[in-house]
Amino acid sequence: MKNISVIGAGTMGNGIAHVFAMKGYAVSLVDISETALEKALATISKNLDRMIAKEKISEGDKTSALNNITTYTDTKKGVANADLVVEAATENIELKLKIFKNLDEAAPEKAILATNTSSISITKIAAVTSRPEKVIGMHFMNPVPVMKLVEVIRGYATTDEVTKITMDLSKDLGKIPVEVNDYPGFVANRILMPMINEAIYTLYENVAGVEEIDTVMKLGMAHPMGPLQLADFIGLDVCLSILNVLYNGFGNPKYAPCPLLVNMVTAGKKGRKSGEGFYSYGHGTKDWIVAENFKK
Numbered sequence: 001m002k003n004i005s006v007i008g009a010g011t012m013g014n015g016i017a018h019v020f021a022m023k024g025y026a027v028s029l030v031d032i033s034e035t036a037l038e039k040a041l042a043t044i045s046k047n048l049d050r051m052i053a054k055e056k057i058s059e060g061d062k063t064s065a066l067n068n069i070t071t072y073t074d075t076k077k078g079v080a081n082a083d084l085v086v087e088a089a090t091e092n093i094e095l096k097l098k099i100f101k102n103l104d105e106a107a108p109e110k111a112i113l114a115t116n117t118s119s120i121s122i123t124k125i126a127a128v129t130s131r132p133e134k135v136i137g138m139h140f141m142n143p144v145p146v147m148k149l150v151e152v153i154r155g156y157a158t159t160d161e162v163t164k165i166t167m168d169l170s171k172d173l174g175k176i177p178v179e180v181n182d183y184p185g186f187v188a189n190r191i192l193m194p195m196i197n198e199a200i201y202t203l204y205e206n207v208a209g210v211e212e213i214d215t216v217m218k219l220g221m222a223h224p225m226g227p228l229q230l231a232d233f234i235g236l237d238v239c240l241s242i243l244n245v246l247y248n249g250f251g252n253p254k255y256a257p258c259p260l261l262v263n264m265v266t267a268g269k270k271g272r273k274s275g276e277g278f279y280s281y282g283h284g285t286k287d288w289i290v291a292e293n294f295k296k
């Protein structure tokens with residue numbers, strides 16, 4: 001494994017490119033948006049500066065990491081020499097199926113095609129390619145340079161060999177991979193999202209307020225962040241879409257998204273990225289206050 005192509009240069013794509021480039025891999029970072037690519041390089045540079053300030057890496061390490069990254073807006077060119085492609089484009093099933101059809105045609109036959117999807121079936125994505133045995137989930141956590149876990153998801157047809165290569169590669173990045181099977185939500189979101197949904201139901205049924213719910217979970221369960229705030233950070237639209245994947249995938253009403261979550265997303269309150277969710281943001285970089293709707 002030498003040449004890694006990363007498709008999508010957003011929140012996750014830039015982090016994935018960052019960790020591969022730091023380990024000396026040649027990274028082709030692909031996005032349809034030139035602006036997204038410029039922003040990604042600026043973010044990677046800023047994050048590397050932070051590591052220099054903490055004396056974790058040298059200026060030289062930063063220069064070589066940045067030199068290891070080439071950007072492309074043309075997917076065909078960006079994957080022409082790939083040993084591994086990690087797709088981290090927008091979470092939308094039609095888009096991912098289209099991207100994987102194209103990757104299957106454009107990437108070398110030997111290349112492994114991985115996806116960083118949070119919830120879409122690996123087996124479904126693999127089925128649109130002519131190499132389902134080489135398609136796998138490589139689910140990094142946000143922020144990628146910091147978080148240790150990679151959830152490695154085997155699709156129905158993924159081989160032992162491809163799984164082993166992906167596990168070994170994750171270890172080489174300094175991550176801790178965990179192998180799981182391809183069922184809705186995999187492990188991480190199957191457990192996390194019902195907890196977040198239950199926290200929203202607890203608020204909806206007026207059992208307690210936003211800060212009270214988050215404080216109980218932070219101080220009582222030693223969670224670094226309360227579930228409502230975590231939902232805001234993940235994006236309420238993303239939480240809703242993952243809950244729908246669980247609900248539709250298992251056909252079990254226990255996964256039905258709370259009506260309050262549905263209302264908030266419909267009203268455009270998507271959490272931190274939109275400026276408001278359970279909390280209201282933009283009062284300073286690290287400052288947030290309970291959103292107007294939930295003030296007592």
Ligand code: NAD
Pocket residue numbers: 007008009010011012013030031032033036075087088089090091092095099116117118119139140141142234
């Ligand atoms: P994002 O919206 O920040 O970035 C997506 C990028 O994909 C954008 O820059 C967009 O221009 C690009 N894109 C769209 N169509 C493309 C195409 N055809 N070819 C190339 N690039 C294309 O999204 P994100 O938060 O980085 O999420 C990416 C993936 O990672 C999703 O599958 C998501 O579920 C998953 N994920 C996200 C998180 C998270 O916390 N944000 C965590 C784990 C996994």
